[in-house]
Amino acid sequence: MSELPLSATADAALQAAPATKARGYWATVGRRIMRDKVSTACALVLLLIFLSAILAPWLGLEDPYKGSMIRRLRHIGTTGYPLGTDELGRDMLARLVYGGRLSLVIGILPVILAFCFGTSLGIIAGYVGGKLNTAIMRTVDVFYAFPSVLLAIAISGALGAGILNSIVSLTVVFVPQITRVAESVTTGVRNMDFVEAARASGAGPFTIMRVHILGNVLGAIFVYATSLISVSMILAAGLSFLGLGTKPPEPEWGLMLNTLRTAIYVNPWVAALPGAMIFAVSICFNLLSDGLRSAMDIRN
Amino acid sequence: MLAYIARRIVYVVPIVISVALVCFLLVHITPGDPLVAVLPADASQELAAQLRAAYGFDRPLPVQFGLWLLRALHGDLGNSIATGRPVLAEVMRAVGNTVTLAIAAAIIGFTMGILLGLIAGYFRETWIDKVATSFAIAGVSVPHYWLGMLLVIIFSVQLNWLPAVGAGPSGSNSWAWDWAHLKYLVLPAITTSVIPMGIVTRTVRALTGDILSQDFVEALRAKGLRETGVFRHVIKNAAPTALAVMGLQLGYMLGGSILIETVFSWPGSGFLLNSAIFQRDLPLLQGTILILALFFVFLNLLVDIAQAAIDPRIKRG
Secondary structure (H helix, E strand, O other): OOOHHHHHHHHHHHHHHHHHOOOOHHHHHHHHHHHOHHHHHHHHHHHHHHHHHHOHHHOOOOOOOOOOHHHOOOOOOEOOEOOOEOOOOOEHHHHHHHHHHHHHHHHHHHHHHHHHHHHHHHHHHHHHOHHHHHHHHHHHHHHHOOOHHHHHHHHHHHHOOOHHHHHHHHHHHHHHHHHHHHHHHHHHHHOOHHHHHHHHOOOOHHHHHHHHHHHHHHHHHHHHHHHHHHHHHHHHHHHHHHOOOOOOOOOOHHHHHHHOHHHOOOOHHHHHHHHHHHHHHHHHHHHHHHHHHHHHOOOO | OHHHHHHHHHHHHHHHHHHHHHHHHHHHHOOOOHHHHOOOOOOOHHHHHHHHHHHOOOOOHHHHHHHHHHHHHOOOOOEOOOOOOEHHHHHHHHHHHHHHHHHHHHHHHHHHHHHHHHHHHHOOOOHHHHHHHHHHHHHHHOOHHHHHHHHHHHHHHHOOOOOOOOOOOOOOOOOOOOHHHHHHHHHHHHHHHHHHHHHHHHHHHHHHHHHHOOHHHHHHHHOOOOHHHHHHHHHHHHHHHHHHHHHHHHHHHHHOOHHHHHHHOOOOHHHHHHHHHHOOOHHHHHHHHHHHHHHHHHHHHHHHHHHHHHOOOOOOO
């Protein structure tokens, strides 16, 4: 009976533990991001652009498809058309807001798709190793032999114009890049003791990859993927700018920039507006990705 | 060193063959018959079959690839469907203009990048650093085709200082290094230079910061070396990595010039690629991409060898 007080103390210590529990990793990262002024500002700008794109039909904007020959290329600040009108007399504000819908999807979806494929391929290559690793990583090397802009345009150009083709070609560009990062972080983790322990306790390779590896490598891959969104936005709009993505009369920033090119002698500043939107989204994602990177680097 | 170079070259061979395979397959992922661009719409079945045999499209794919590769090795990339001229000659003429643009952009972008990077790394966490880093982030985030349009709006439309499009005064059909031609180069070169400027700035800033925080710098200062002397050590230590990054950027400028060349109607390889895509000129598309990708592969090889040659820390064994 003499052990009783001891076990009681242990029990008490166990019960007290949750109260003094340290904040979780992601909570710490979140707090660090919130404290960073630049990241917060970028997050707010992006939130505004995303919300207005999603809520576009309920914002009481003009019809983005309805043009009029008598009010073409109005200047910024014209009554009724705060951002002017385009070469077919369509309201620029409405087209820029609606344009976000397509532009954001074709810019961000390739990175999300590449994140899924690339992470799976990279973890399998890194964990299984051997011949499979060689096969996957040598294939990745081939895609690295092309400058990414050239590869995107080559695939889009061969497949032909279209939103789906532009998403496919950008996904193909980003998969190898994410696979390389995923493979290298996985090789760093695979020989650690906790993986060895999981294997010793009888976990199968799939369980180990899903439960033990994924959680430990996902953060690093995620940060890398967020840094690709900015490039992806520029390239996706670039493909549309070349005429390889969206087709008229769909409002999309890259395509709008292209069709307004002819208007730079008449109304240059209206013609430049769609590019400013691409720039704003791209720079905000870049700064946010930098902020996330330093917030996740807990050692600092 | 020679053994290292030999091994690197051997390693490039499978890459070159795979790159050729990707370029070859590009034509076969195109929807529809690859003959569609050459075949008149009202062609008979027999004519189609004849042409298919003439182009070798009736053979199995691996045989087609083998034959295509063999011809490509002899410099025969077929004829352009649009002009009928040999693809290789068309591409090489255009590549010359792209090289001119890339070199001009490299001079601007690398000089700016190295200067901004060194200053930012040296004055880390001060307002000077913040200004330089903002430049760098803007450089890598700006849609360069839009920046090109802005520059045209400001310097051609509003101020009328520089021409908006083209690569020389009318009547001139080859490039020359005089002011009449150079003024056509200014805007495209500045536009092309912003991405490498941003990336070189970031790289050099990180390198400078890392090197300055190492112990040997402390030792150099302790023995009484002036800051200019310390700086020389920083540059020597940063050079190999910075050089590698710049080499890669030069490759990106050569291969990724299509958007800027389209904005400025600059008659380079990107402009050629653009017209090949929209005229469905598949041999020209294939040939341009193959040659640009090969340029990129060999530039990477050169960068690797140069880096190993100047950096004694890299293991060559």
